[in-house]
Amino acid sequence: MTDTPPGTVADAQAGNWVDRHAPQWLKPYARLARWDRPIGIWLLWWPCIWGLALAAVAQPQAGFDWIAAILMLVGAALMRGAGCTFNDIVDRDIDDKVARTRSRPIPSGQVTARDALYFMVGQALVASAILFQFNRFTVWAGVASLVLVAIYPFMKRITWWPQAFLGLAFSYGALVGWSSQTGSLGWALVLLYAGTVLWVIGYDTLYALQDIEDDALIGVKSTARLFGEHVKLAVAVLYTGAYLLWMAAVLLVNGGIVFAVLALVAAGLMAWQVWTVDAAQPDNPRLRFYSNHYVGLALALALLAEWVW
Template identity: 75%
Template sequence: MTQTSTNDIGSVADATEGNWVDSHAPDWLKPYARLARWDRPIGFWLLFWPCAFGLALAAVANPVRGFDWWACILMFLGSVLMRGAGCTFNDIVDRDIDDKVARTRLRPIPSGQVTTRQALGFLLAQALLGLVILLQFNRVTVFLGIASLVLVIIYPFMKRITWWPQAFLGLAFSYGALLGWSSQMGGLSVTPLILYFGCILWVIGYDTIYAMQDAEDDALIGVKSTARLFGPHTRPIVAGFYAGAFVLWLAAAILAGANLIFAVLALIPAGLLAWQVQTLDALKPENPKTRFRSNHLVGIALTLALLAEWVW
């Protein structure tokens, strides 16, 4: 893991080395940027990709209307804001746990860089900006977006009461698949629901890999996760979740009208998922983190496969 520098005590252990927050952000902004995880952009990308899937799938289903690039930009900005708001809320809830875990004890709240009241104010600001973006869409999408807040609120508590917090993260992080589709089609159908369930399985898989980094600390403090639940069987179980995700993505694309172009190009994200499972090794410190982050490439590849089907 990236080591904390001596001249920047606020830098957290799992931040990307040389990230713009540590290197260029003004000192007053750094604690808030770290609360929102702007130093770790993988999170907002993984929240955004299901939105892109939904938008691209809608373009395949309605090729005359095409891909809505403006909606894509708005959803990307919304993903950055809402991921930041979710992480801020998560840190407020977990402030008494984070100081007991090596990877998280230097986060802004447990390290004293930001007070809980300041974090609450920052949370509210991000949520309000996210609402402004959400209100640019149709009524169905606005309603669905507001309803998703229930998942955001309950997620931080799940690690305390269930072995499956990754499933609740999947429900929240995959929600963009529904929003992307409804923003173009004005409602939902079985096609985006299948896409949504596929994304849920994907999130369970990759967040189980992510949770492997904290398995020992989680066991000491009693925090639950699928990584602890699956134990030595993690690789084959994650492989099963990934296989289920791919099958559901393929089914959703076929229902939307996709044909051979998508089927061939979808082998690229499938290959990336297979590589993650095949090379996963929890005994190597950087291994799970690298495999987790490669899901950004999975998101890019699947989106491009759907867009190629639409263009063709």
């Protein structure tokens, strides 16, 4: 890996807006919250949009709630930032031993763990103010998700499936989006959520390929290490399961051909990721991981088109 310029982080894209434009005092905190890598915000937000859009397909007379979508985008940015900050506090000793992460603000000494904790609480409090704009069921569902957020950073130490716990947490937006419109759960939501969990496990397995050698040296577990030479097949199975569950969710709310056709774009992107991923090539897994933003966009547009139809 090439040397990282002082003050920056190795796993952020060079020349990002935080490095170029953020005030000097803000930069370490912006990097803690991953504002220099907005991909995580999108990946947390897209399931919210899917939940909102699936609810619109289920009850077309109510329409798509655009105000809720905007609120959830802000909430996703805040909760992703709070979650990443908490993850960095918990993982500061591990991050110091991994080439890709040792330049992060806490292990590099730019921010103390105590100040990071204050920053995390501040983000969570603002996010809670947004959550309280929704119905009581959605509020309690959002509060319950904090359990998953809290335990995820520890899972890489005790199980080969930390990606599954990330999937449970990062897919929670589907539940929030759906319940904000319906005030309840439903089988269509269960299928959407399960498919999204499989999708997250798949894309985070590809992302974990970047750290597979360092993880093996320090004893950190991941599905990338677990699947080993069968990682392509395993991710293909996960992505196929995700697509089938998404299809089943839409069929359950009387959706059909419009979604089925347009969702093939998302399926094609996932197939491309699996076909072309190569951990031996620098940046290859990261770029495949990043392309899931477009998977999320394609599926959202497919659901919205189904609602319009």
